[in-house]
Each structure stands twice: as C-alpha cells, then as structure tokens.
Amino acid sequence: MNSATPPAQYSEPLIALLAGEASGDLLGAELLAALRARIPQARFVGIGGPRMRAQGMTCWYDINALSVMGLSEVLRHLPRLLRLRRELTRRLLRERPALTIGIDAPDFNLGVERALKQAGLRTAHYVSPSVWAWREGRAARLGASADRVLCLFPMEPAIYARYAVDARFVGHPLADHFAAHNDRAAARAALGIGADTQLLAVLPGSRHGEAQRLLPAFLDAATRLRGQRPALHIGIPAASPTLRRQIEIALTGHALPSGAVRVLDAQADLLLRAADAALLASGTAALEAALAQCPMVVGYRIAPLTHFIVKRLGLVRATRYSLPNILAGRDVVPELMQDACTGPRLAMALAPLLDDPAAAAAQRAAFPALHAMLHAADAPTAAAAAARAALDLLAPSP
Numbered sequence: 001m002n003s004a005t006p007p008a009q010y011s012e013p014l015i016a017l018l019a020g021e022a023s024g025d026l027l028g029a030e031l032l033a034a035l036r037a038r039i040p041q042a043r044f045v046g047i048g049g050p051r052m053r054a055q056g057m058t059c060w061y062d063i064n065a066l067s068v069m070g071l072s073e074v075l076r077h078l079p080r081l082l083r084l085r086r087e088l089t090r091r092l093l094r095e096r097p098a099l100t101i102g103i104d105a106p107d108f109n110l111g112v113e114r115a116l117k118q119a120g121l122r123t124a125h126y127v128s129p130s131v132w133a134w135r136e137g138r139a140a141r142l143g144a145s146a147d148r149v150l151c152l153f154p155m156e157p158a159i160y161a162r163y164a165v166d167a168r169f170v171g172h173p174l175a176d177h178f179a180a181h182n183d184r185a186a187a188r189a190a191l192g193i194g195a196d197t198q199l200l201a202v203l204p205g206s207r208h209g210e211a212q213r214l215l216p217a218f219l220d221a222a223t224r225l226r227g228q229r230p231a232l233h234i235g236i237p238a239a240s241p242t243l244r245r246q247i248e249i250a251l252t253g254h255a256l257p258s259g260a261v262r263v264l265d266a267q268a269d270l271l272l273r274a275a276d277a278a279l280l281a282s283g284t285a286a287l288e289a290a291l292a293q294c295p296m297v298v299g300y301r302i303a304p305l306t307h308f309i310v311k312r313l314g315l316v317r318a319t320r321y322s323l324p325n326i327l328a329g330r331d332v333v334p335e336l337m338q339d340a341c342t343g344p345r346l347a348m349a350l351a352p353l354l355d356d357p358a359a360a361a362a363q364r365a366a367f368p369a370l371h372a373m374l375h376a377a378d379a380p381t382a383a384a385a386a387a388r389a390a391l392d393l394l395a396p397s398p
Helices: 022-038 050-054 071-095 106-118 138-145 156-161 173-177 184-191 208-228 241-251 268-274 284-291 304-313 323-328 343-355 357-373 382-394
Strands: 014-019 043-048 058-062 099-103 123-126 148-151 167-169 199-203 233-238 261-265 277-281 296-300 335-337
Touching: 014 022, 014 071, 014 106, 022 043, 022 050, 022 099, 022 173, 022 382, 043 050, 058 071, 071 106, 099 106, 099 382, 106 123, 106 138, 123 138, 123 382, 138 156, 148 156, 148 382, 156 167, 173 284, 173 382, 184 268, 199 208, 199 268, 208 241, 208 277, 208 296, 208 343, 233 241, 233 268, 241 261, 268 284, 277 284, 277 343, 284 296, 284 323, 284 357, 296 343, 323 357, 335 343, 343 357
Parallel strands: 014 043, 014 099, 043 058, 099 123, 123 148, 148 167, 199 233, 199 277, 233 261, 277 296, 296 335
Antiparallel strands: none
C-alpha cells in the first residue's frame, strides 16, 4: 500500500485504538502519529490518555479506567472492568471501525478483539505477551483474537508461526529513543554528577510489589559495595511519588549515608546513561540499560507461592530471563533469580563491573548488536513499521 494513497474503500477510515496503561498511552500516541502520516483522513477513537488525546484521538474512555494493578485491586474493580468491556464491544460493533488495534493489556483487549474478529472486523494486537518466556500456548489465543500481532522482539514471529498466527516484527520503540552511541558526559552533566564520580544505578522495579521484594536485597548489595568503596554514589529512580516514598522508607533501615544516595523522580534512562554500572530488576529496565550501554547485574524475585506454582506446573520454559541474554542467545549479563537474589551475591556479581574495566567493556561490547536487532528493516521507527503492518490489513485482497 502506498503511504500517500489509502485503499479506495477506506479513504476516511474509522480506526479504534485501545490502550490500557501509561506505557500504552505513549505507544499509542506514537502509533497514532504514524497512522495519521499514512492516512491523514482517518478518524481515531477508543481508549487513551493525554498523549493520544493530544494526537487528535476521540477518547470514548480514559486510560485511567483500565489502569489497575495488583490482584486485589483487579478483583475489586472486576465488575466495572467487565461492564466497560461489554459497553466498549457493543459500541465498536455498532460503529464498525475499519481496524481496531489493541495496545498491550491482553487481559482486557483480547476479549474485545475476539468479538470484533468473529463479527468480520479487522483487528491487530500491538505488543505480544512474553510467549517466549512462559505459557507459549497463549499464542493460539492471540491468533483467535487478532488478524495480526505486531511484535517488539525479533524472536516472536517464529513462535506465532508454530500456531499459524500472522505476526510481524515491527521493532522496539525503546531502540528509537536511545542513540547508537551513548554520550555519558552529557548525561552526567544533566544530573550534576562529576566525570570521575563512580555511580551505581539501582532500579528495584516500577511496581510496589516488585520493589517490596527487591529493595532489601538491592540496598544490602549497595551498602556492601559502598563499604568497600567509600566514594561510590548510588542513584535510585522512582517511577511514581508512591514508589519514592517506599524507597525513602526502605533507606532508613540501611547504613548508607544520606549524601551517598540520590532518589530521582523518574529519569531512569538518564541515570542509566550516566552510571558506571546498574543493579536492576529483570524486565524492560534491563533492555533500557543495554540500550544505554550500561553494564549491569539483573536480579529478580517473585512471590514464593507463585514461584512454586510456575515451577511445579512447568509454566516457565526459559533458561534465560533477562532481555539482553534472551536477545543475545547467550549469557551477556549476570542473572541472579529467586533464592540467588541476595545482597552478598548481588554485590559479588557487581564488584567486577565497578573495579575491572575489562569486565565492564565485555558487556558494553555486546550491546550495540542488541540495539541493531531491535530495529525493523525498511522503517525509520517502530511506530512507522507498526503502522505499515497494521494498515496492510486494510489492503484489498489480490
């Protein structure tokens, strides 16, 4: 499909976008801008936040209506969420958009997408669940809901192919937000940190439960490292005011001098670009650190009961857990999971990255290739690739 000429039968299409949380609002805004660049006449409706609204989308529901986290909170809001999904599905079936794109939030969006697909309407799902890590069978469920899955990671389409699901790698938006060469000096200047100051970034997760499980071990590791390196500075980004308060309370129980620790309001990407090394939770933060070319140690714990269940039922098939190692297909960064995620072991794994330039350089050498892997071919950005893959669903059949 030519980017300047929309399909004749959809010259002014109605396109629905359904975003479920703040990260989805950012993804949705970038996708919406790319969609509009290809089909300027399109009208956009659905669920979004301030960023999507600023791009001209008519929000039938605000993104905050879906932004609930934690089992107890989900259960408390479940009747309202189910009612909202029914109302949204009925409205979409009545309005019959040319295309509906669910952005992440699979527990909410896949049910809507499935109803629309069964009614003969075109659907896409942007951001695959982690089928490469656990419960691969979910790929079949996505195929029943979406005509096409837009994947952020290059290894995902092959998994979907095993279930005869149309999936396209469109690239990861984070790869567009980090330069190929990190300007560490500029990042340090922005944070007011001296060029010779040794800096450890500590990222215990962006959610209350993650931080509650990881902060004790992470701060213990930082305390041990600073005890041997009195000039070491520690930066901890807080994703929200609530998380900042949680971090500050946790710090009161440790021997870290107040002048050695700085809690930042967000700014995780800037901190990672400035740091000598990072201790962080497994997940997107590890990918950000790789893109920021920051050597790292990854630690993670899940609730003991959850860990017992997933191990007993064999739900997790992955042998590697952090995204840098999964993408590389080898052990690029140390991973200390569950019982291994302790202060002494984390400190021991971090020490070479702070003391041995060769150990830090070995990790950094692997990161540019990972950055390159996260760009789709023939598209300037992930959003542009996603827009192309989604709008191709509207092309007339040959």
